[in-house]
Amino acid sequence: MTTFWFGIAVLSALALFTIWLPFWRRQKALAAASDAQVRKQTNLSLFNERLKELETDLAEGRINEQEFEDFKKELQLNLLQNTEQEDHVLDAKKPSILWPAIMSVALLAVAGYTYHDLGRYSDWQNAQVGGNDPHAGMNPDQLMQMRLAQMEQAVQADPSNSQAWFSLGHAYISASQYTKAIEAFDTVMSLVGEHAELLGPKATAMYYLNGQKMNPEIQGIVEKALADDNKDPSTRLLLGMDAFFNANYETAIEHWEIILTSPREDVDRQAILGAISQARMHLEQSGAAMGGETAAPEQAATTGKTLTVTVELADAVKAQANQSDSLFLFARPVSGPAMPVAVARLNVADLPTQVVLDDSTAMSPDMVISAHSQVNLVATINHDGSPAPTPGDLLGELNAVDLGTQVTLVIDTIVE
16 A cells, blocks of 8 residues: 555656646746855855764764765765856746646646545545554564664675674674674774774673683683773673673672773763672672672662562472572563573572562663563572573573563473
């Protein structure tokens, strides 16, 4: 139906254009002499404004020198073409608007009456319309794949566009396509060299590809990034997350506090403060001494949506759980990247217990629970203290849990 109406609009526009074209030509001829200087001045002003924007983009690193020169040449060519137009005044009388107006009204009246009387206007009027959103009905996975396809087309069209490759790498991480993300960041570095803002995201992709575990290769990239920029947010965020997952809360806090001192404007300081508060709460619960006051859970929570989870241990698996074992509770998106949007660490000795998951329990400022309406919950009791489940660990899951509710998660499965 959209195509049909588009066709009608195009045909009507062509007909009206044919009627009004002679009138516009005569009007244009009469006004050309007086408007010529205004047009030239306007074109020159637009050229100067756009040139300043390009110089700003070049200075801020959004485009490289070659892209700047190409855009500048294009602007100069457009300015030359616009200013070389001849200004001729046609010796003609002022045209009358009456005749084209009458023809236009007659055309629209006849076309509308014909379709209403002989066409299927009533069928369309009674049809069920699904909406004007071209993406209506697409789930998050489909939207992500569409976005990735568009970004991939962009880098294929211009393989030397480092900014496009950089954005594609981050999109791959969000889509859990870590191998492709690593390749994208390698491509950027082949174009602009190794920098902390590229090494950090690459190390993060390698970390998730390796099952959220550090190895010598990842550690080497991290050291390169910190040597280039000791406060790089993506690198410090990765180190803080790894330390948090391994219950090294003091180390996690140190890394995240360094992020707060970064001059970068793209740092979500509110989310970082929430993560620090969460680590301090865990540190206090573990009995470690902390300087200064520890923020209460109510103060650490943001105003975003929350989820209250009661964690219990099934009787059938209690014999396999030690009181000293660690318990990790993760909230992950129902679709899209597998990176947790909230995480809490507890002790088996505390079960059953109630936990409130909110934005203060996020591990990344870009992945928060309030951005979702549903999440999947996973609780694991790990005998070795690591967040990744291994054979013999205990597991409990709940899928598609609505935020703003209270649920009970029972740990009842032994990992094979």
